[in-house]
Amino acid sequence: MTARGYDGWRDMGARTFVVVGGTSGLGLAVARLLVGGHRVAVVGDAPDEVAAVTDDLGCAGAVCDVSSYEQVRQAFAEVADRYGEIDGVAACASMWAGGDLADLSPERIRRAVDVNVLGTTFVIKEALHQMRRQGRGNVVYIGAMAVAKPRPGIPVYRATKSYGSSLVESLAEVQHSNQIKVMLVHPGPMPTRLQERVGDEFLDEVSALPEQVAAEVVRLLLLAPDDLYVSGERVLRADGRW
Template identity: 30%
Template sequence: MSTQLFARSITVVARPGARAGSSALRARFSTRPALQNAAPAQAKGGKSPRVLQDFSMEGRVCLITGGARGLGNEFCRAFIDSGCTTMAILDLKQSEAEDAARDLVATACLNSDSKPEDFKIIGLECDVSSERSVIKAFNETMDTFGRLDSVVASAGIVENYSAFDYPFDRIKRLYDINVHGAFFTAREAARNMIPQGGGAIVLVSSMSANIVNIPQPQTPYNASKAAVKHMAASLGVEWAKKGVRVNVLSPGYMLTKLTKTILEHDRELKKTWESLTPMGRMGEPHDLAGAVVFLASDASRFMTGAEVRVDGGYCII
């Protein structure tokens, strides 16, 4: 669960607009699930199978908040897997954003014909709870790339306190990051997308926008994610005729590094979450890759203000 973000840029590789070959995109991340490492299936005659080009992120300039770790980093990898070579990674700590940018390039070049110079990825320091910091990060992104096509507001935090015990300063911090940060990110994205003819914005909410989690108490978090969900619907309507689409991605319980660490000390909690999920398991971060690419690409060109839940069926029952 990534928190905030960056504003001093580090260019990992130059040559904006350079694109990796399609064969490279299929074999990028050797650490991903087994299917990612398999050789691409061949159609008759030795040709690669046809794929729907609307899902391609090739040639798009992407920006992801909270992109140094957790689900935000998974979204960065999903975009590169889908052809993106130009990206701004935003996160709170400069060093972590720089490391994430370098790692993305290095991993993308493993077992592929891609070269570091095929990518231009910058790290931007930015605190999403600060309007001034978000504006600065977007201005620097535009100065570097000249346009923005797909933006994901992924930065967020979660805490578990009972309603009587939740310190007010922590409630305010949670709303400043989860709600105000999502709004600042969406607003600055649209401000830069509208003059160029449009773009796609994805706000990351949670299944908690629709249900009440048990057994852990987290009322302010649930309310913040419900706000993000309705924010996407409202902005989607407001900007619909200006070419800017705003949709929301709502994950269920996901096995991020942070979640795994927590559950190592609470095995019963993991069993409870799995038993409440119809599919009987928690999600892997990579389970969100297809959904975020769908919402950020032309594949969802007639969708705005909509929610895509990836929760193993949790919200159904």
């Protein structure tokens, strides 16, 4: 894990947010909305992409493979050490694995499980560890409409994203406090890099822009500890397709 720092913030009203998968697509859109008034650390697995985003946004960043628990732990520890707290975490990292199961290579299947299952678990584990120490904080997991509606050709992708939804729903129930909120956003199709990789047979005519969905993610991240109880709630954005 390699960190890039930015300590320009001195506004005591600013909060600290970690955007995992924040170098492209929805994650980048979330980071862009937050940097105007808050401290942001973007996490990605490509050093050149992390460098480009941190330079562009003027925020902190960390190069981290989320399938490595040690790298995730170190990334969160460095953000907490630098800023003293982590007010919110957007878990946006995702690995596409589309196609018939018979056609998917074992390597592709394993990587999807590594990122979408292990990575999600490790990120939320460390987010909650920090928030329980603070006694407050918001976690927003980015799922997929595929979880709510089966679709041919995506059995592995849907299964791994379903794991994340099940994990978040269960964790939300055990917080026993509105001070720590664990929430889900299930976006419909968006014109992101992941959507570009899915292949023509999975492309959609109706989609939402990442910036539109990002506004909803940021709204949830900015909820105060005494705001209405929403932990475990899903925000579904079918965007007219279903």
